[in-house]
Amino acid sequence: MEEVQPSAVQMPAPSLSAAPAAAAAQASSGFVKFLKDSFAGTVGGVAVTLVGHPFDTVKVRLQTQPTTNPIYSGAIDCVRKTLQWEGIGGLYKGVTSPLAGQMFFRATLFSAFGASKRWLATNPDGTTRALTTADYFKAGFITGAAAAFTESPIDFYKSQIQVQMVRAKADPAYKPPYTSVSECVRATLRTSGVKGPFQGLSATLLRNAPANAVYLGSFEVLKGRAASHYGCETKDLSAAVVMAAGGTGGILYWLAIFPVDVIKSAMMTDSIDPSQRRYPSIPAAARALWAEGGVSRFYRGFSPCLMRAAPANAVMLFTVDKVTHLLNE
Structure with missing residues (x-):
């Protein structure tokens, strides 16, 4: 009897549509993850604002x-x-800028963080690995770095409105160029x-870039350590533990880069006219601020921060x- 080659019956020809279908499924999955990260970030951004x-x-x-x-002693x-x-509304001067911008800024921040973690967890051959502490x-x-491009305009408009009262009190003749x-x-x-x-x-x-390395990295690491301590997954940590990790990350953010x-x-609060700016660059701003008060000048507003x-x-x-976690359940 003629021998049948095993390959003839055990290895069917691959479907020509398998690779495109797999690529489409992967792209769809990536887009869904982006939407989830963006939505979660937007909700969190409104809350923090x-x-x-x-x-x-x-x-x-104060800065x-x-x-x-x-104008203020502290x-x-x-x-x-x-x-x-100004009443309670004075404390919320410029709030429309960060509120309106949360969709873009937080979407960028947390979708970039999710994508960065997934990229770092993917090996060159396509397999995945667990993230290390350094990876976070x-x-x-x-x-x-990515989020700076959406955060910068939001902070700029917010800051321009926030300082108008300071300028009005310092100079009675001051007339806000916009309200x-x-x-x-x-x-x-x-x-x-x-x-x-x-x-x-x-x-x-x-x-x-360095502040968010400390901020988001420490948040993830602290959650991981807490989960190991309590013998559970990070999604099962109590609200108090997660909030403690978030609060610690926030404090470390400002300790790292406040100056x-x-x-x-x-x-950002300088003149919008380039020809009238006192602080046209980082070195120029650093020199001018140092001349105003040395080291202490770089820590104004530190306590409320x-x-x-x-x-x-x-x-x-x-x-x-x-x-x-709710979106991923």
Whole structure:
């Protein structure tokens, strides 16, 4: 009897449509993950804005007030005077910019973080591996750099509106060139075109990449350590543990780069007219701020920033974490 070759019956010809179908399925899966990361990030971003914006207003005003004849003696005095002069709405000056921008900024931030983690977990041959501690910090660094391009315009418009009261109190003759975010958008586009909203982008990049490496990296690592300690998966950690990890990550963010944030605030609240700027670059801003007060000048607004860091980031990262797990169930 003629012998039948095993390959003839055990190895059917591959379907020509298998590879395209697999690629389409992978692309669809990647897009779904992007949408989930974006939605979770947007919800978390709205939460952090509502909780943290008053602290941010105090921080920016303290960072940018005049060195001679300052308007506020400290964070508490800034809150008191803001409420006295402007009511509760004063603490939310410029809030429309970060609220309107959350969809873009947080979508970029958390979709980039998710994509970075997936990329780092993929070997050259397509197989996957567990992320190391260093990988989480690398993913945070990549995320911070990517997110700077959406965060910078949001911070710029917010900061321009937040400092108007400081300037009005320092100079009774001061007349705000615009009184709303929409007016500020039109003015900057008229003055500098599409480059206008990116005033201070270089400082945002310098701040964001290392800060988010510390921030997001420490959050993931702390969650992993807690899950190992309690013998559970990270999605099963209690709200208190996740919020503690988020709050710690937020504090570490500001401890790592606060002086750079002061430079960023100076550049973003500078004149929108390039010919009138005092802080046209990072080196120029650093020299000018140093001349105003040395090391201490780079830590103005530090206390309200730390006061904001724990609760605001605890709420945001907890929200993002839980929404992400709910979407993946």
